Amino acid sequence: MKPFSIGLQIFLLLPCLIFGRTTVNLPNPSDDDELLKFPDDLMIGVASSAFQTEGAWDVDGKSPSNWDEYTHVNNFGANADIACDSYHKYKEDIKLAANGNFKFFRMSLSWSRILPTGSIGNINYNAINHYKNVLNEVKKQGMIPFVTLYHWDHPAIFDKFGGWNSEKMIIAFNDYAQVVFKHFANIVKFWTTINEPMVYCYYGHGKGFFPPGDTFEGRGPYICGQNMLIAHAQVYHLFKNKYNNSDSQIGIVNACWNFYPENPSEPESADIAFEYNCGWLSNPIFSKEGDYPVIMKQRIKENSYLEGLSTSRLPELTEPMINLIKGTSDYFGLNYYSSRMSDKVEKTQSGKWFDDSGVNMTINNEWPMDVATWIPIVPEGLGDILRIIKNKYNNPPVYILENGIASNGSSYDLVRTKYFYSHMKEMLAAKNRDGCNVKAYVVWSLLDSFEWVAGYRQYFGIVYVDHNSPQRTRTPKTSYYWLKDMIHQRALPSTFITPLKPLKTIDSTGTES
Helix, strand or coil: CCCCCCCCCCCCCEECCCCCCCCCCCCCHHHCHHHHECCCCCEEEEECCHHHHCCCCCCCCCCCEHHHHHHHHCCCCCCCCCCCCHHHHHHHHHHHHHHCCCCEEEEECCHHHHCCCCCCCCCCHHHHHHHHHHHHHHHHCCCEEEEEEECCCCEHHHHHHCHHHCCHHHHHHHHHHHHHHHHHCCCCCEEEEEECHHHHHHHHHHHCCCCCCCCCCCCHHHHHHHHHHHHHHHHHHHHHHHCCCCCCEEEEEEECCEEEECCCCCCHHHHHHHHHHHHHHHHHHHCCCCCCCHHHHHHHHHHHHHCCCCCCCCCCCCHHHHHHHCCCCCCEEEECCCEEEEEECCCCCCCCCHHHCCEEEECCCCCCCCCCCCCCCCHHHHHHHHHHHHHHCCCCCEEEEECCCCECCCCCCHHHHHHHHHHHHHHHHHHHCCCCCEEEEEEECCECCCCHHHCCCCECCCEEECCCCCCCCEEECHHHHHHHHHHHHCECCCCCEECCCCCCCECCCCCEC
16 A cells, blocks of 8 residues: 555644444454555545525525424524525535545535425526536536435425325426426436435424424324335436436435344344334335335234224335336435444233334444434444345445534544544445445535534534634535545555644634634
8 A cells, every 4th residue: 555645734644543343344454455445436525415505595586495494483593594605605615525635526406496486387597507507616626416306405385285295295306306307417417316215204204303393203204205205216217218318327315324233142123123224215126026124014014903093004005106116226325324223122012013113223322422422433334234235235336425423513523534434444345345336435524514403513514614704614624634635545544543633723613722
């Protein structure tokens, strides 16, 4: 392996041990430097989303989105009215990404900016021109745009008829996609239909934490998930039939945890947990048979009957639906942040399965974490889930489209830097040693942005954004420079090297020290 550059002014390289559990499934990297090289077919990118960064919430014809209304009505102490002001500062942001040596820029479009009333008869050409400028700037800076149609924000008017719990959203999403493809399919070759459908459905239509705030747990998420699957599949076929080029790709992105059994003698709990978490909305697309996982159908149906219902709370995928959905992704889009422990829960006297699954999913208190308590640091989980996807779904091309961790906003983000090192190391082992078909690894996220119901309390960015400044000043962090160097080298060192703390840092309040 060639020597690593120390030309970056904030770096002085010192030995350091990688954090995390001791049971990492890797050989000694010093025995095989080839394991830690970035193959030629692996793209390294960085990501953002429209609602979290753009701001300009009512500018140039944009209507309120579901998240605009939700944050304005509910007292979160913060909103995304200005956010990072990327709507006006997109050239600066794209330049930052390009200067970081990223070759892949993932972004989303604002549905309520493009179709303010939700109607295909009312296209906002200010938005069309804006996004053309953004996409052309990405390409001008030497990066490949990867565009997500839906990253949880839609015209607020749709929530008046139930949002994704209504089949009307399937038609509305198809209309929106037609407009987008008509104007941008000649510019963009990589597409995602829907980002993390399970997460939005679970929190928006079950737990009530996301708009529209439904607390219809046990039924709402299942209805939402099915509508999203059908909407995704229809848009996939629309794209393939009318807008596809030989080098274009389109798919969906699911957020997946890996699971480790609390009791090693009962590994089936981890398998069941996977089916309810990742398999629920992956199996209908990627499995040979299609349809929801068998164990989900069985247990939810049994619970439903015990509750006195005549049909299962999990809607049926009919044979035409299964055929419509199966195979509708050119890649397996994976967002991985962390893992969970799994443990079987015995049936109660009523005979019901606990939480529909019969499995309790918890966090191992020995796993380290930073400020976001839902993200314990479990790098081996990424490698393990890549191997599961390979074996379960016939080794599809995998695009890891989000991987990252929240911090307090300090520019010396050592924990985040270690997080990227350990997860990239696992990813490279899975690809180079185990033959997992990984094609992209994308960092979440470029900027410290609006983090949904957490507001500005959790920063995922490799670039600090001063949200107290009218200019929303950007400052690259240690992780930005570390990633820039790794991408340039096209390889990881065999052990993590600690960057020296820069002479001046910016803390979470925006103060230099």
